[in-house]
Amino acid sequence: MFDVCDDIQNRLQEFLEMTRDGYAIFDSNEYLIYCNPSFADLFSLDRKTKTPLHWEQILRTNFANRRGVRVDSGDIEQFIAYTSKVRRSRPYRLFEVDYFDGRWFLFSEQTNAKQELLMQIKEITSQKVIEESLQKNVSNLKAAALTDELTQVGNRRALVESVKSELSRCRRTGVSMTLLLFDLDFFKNVNDTYGHQAGDEVLQHVASLIKGAIRPYDILGRIGGEEFGVFLSNTNQKEAVMIANRTREAIAATEFEYQGQQIKLSVSVGVSTLGCDAEFEDLYQQADEALYESKHQGRNRVTAYKA
């Protein structure tokens, strides 16, 4: 019963003239045959003009007036060459387009047997705003899941993930790499003497000192409690021990001030250097044993793992 309707053409015409969506028909040579008022608005066209309008000319005029479709490259001729290549490449195409003024639209292009092309344009700015804020939330959540809340450096998971991806990269280049484990000495005393808040601030302070002492491309993470790990890619044991000592000295040289009281700090460090065929767990285990040795030997020192 719905496949026949009296006076369908007039009714459709009435809807086309009032809808907020843009509609236009182009002939097989890309000249505009018809557009509704919304389409005319979207491309700043005068529907009463007698001059035949070519699709490329519409794009050019809009671009020259910084209206209509945004052209990211800033090169309209390159953009036109691209659109004319893809425009009739399939009988039906659906794609999103952003405008110079920040609005977003969903375009569809449909061709018929005579190679005439029907363009339909629907504004989707509000959906895009929601989509963008969701994407931002997802990336914020991802970042939060990999960040240690107290010190704002990477957490254990971030360190392990980065080390694993560095290891697979390193397997292609075949160099050695090092894990340093830093553990604050007598940290329990800081908490017990000055309180947990002082302990938290000490951890933040130490994290920033380690960050300042290593190279920008080294990877720092808080492994847990008062233990930090630093992964040094493409670094042999000698260089690694030098970096570890430089960092240890920087920490031992600064007294941390908490509510007018000076807190002396030091770290013990374990160093493990292995070839690229090693796993994170191998590096961690060796560095942990070396760290134990540093503690055992009196703390505030660096020990490289020896088999």
Ligand SMILES: Nc1nc2c(ncn2[C@@H]2O[C@H](COP(=O)(O)OP(=O)(O)OP(=O)(O)O)[C@@H](O)[C@H]2O)c(=O)[nH]1
């Ligand atoms: N303030 C604070 N303390 C923490 C945090 N995480 C772990 N700790 C404390 O760190 C202390 C670690 O103590 P221990 O494992 O005995 O180590 P230590 O006192 O540094 O002794 P050594 O490592 O042997 O030199 C414990 O008192 C934990 O409660 C934290 O996020 N904030």
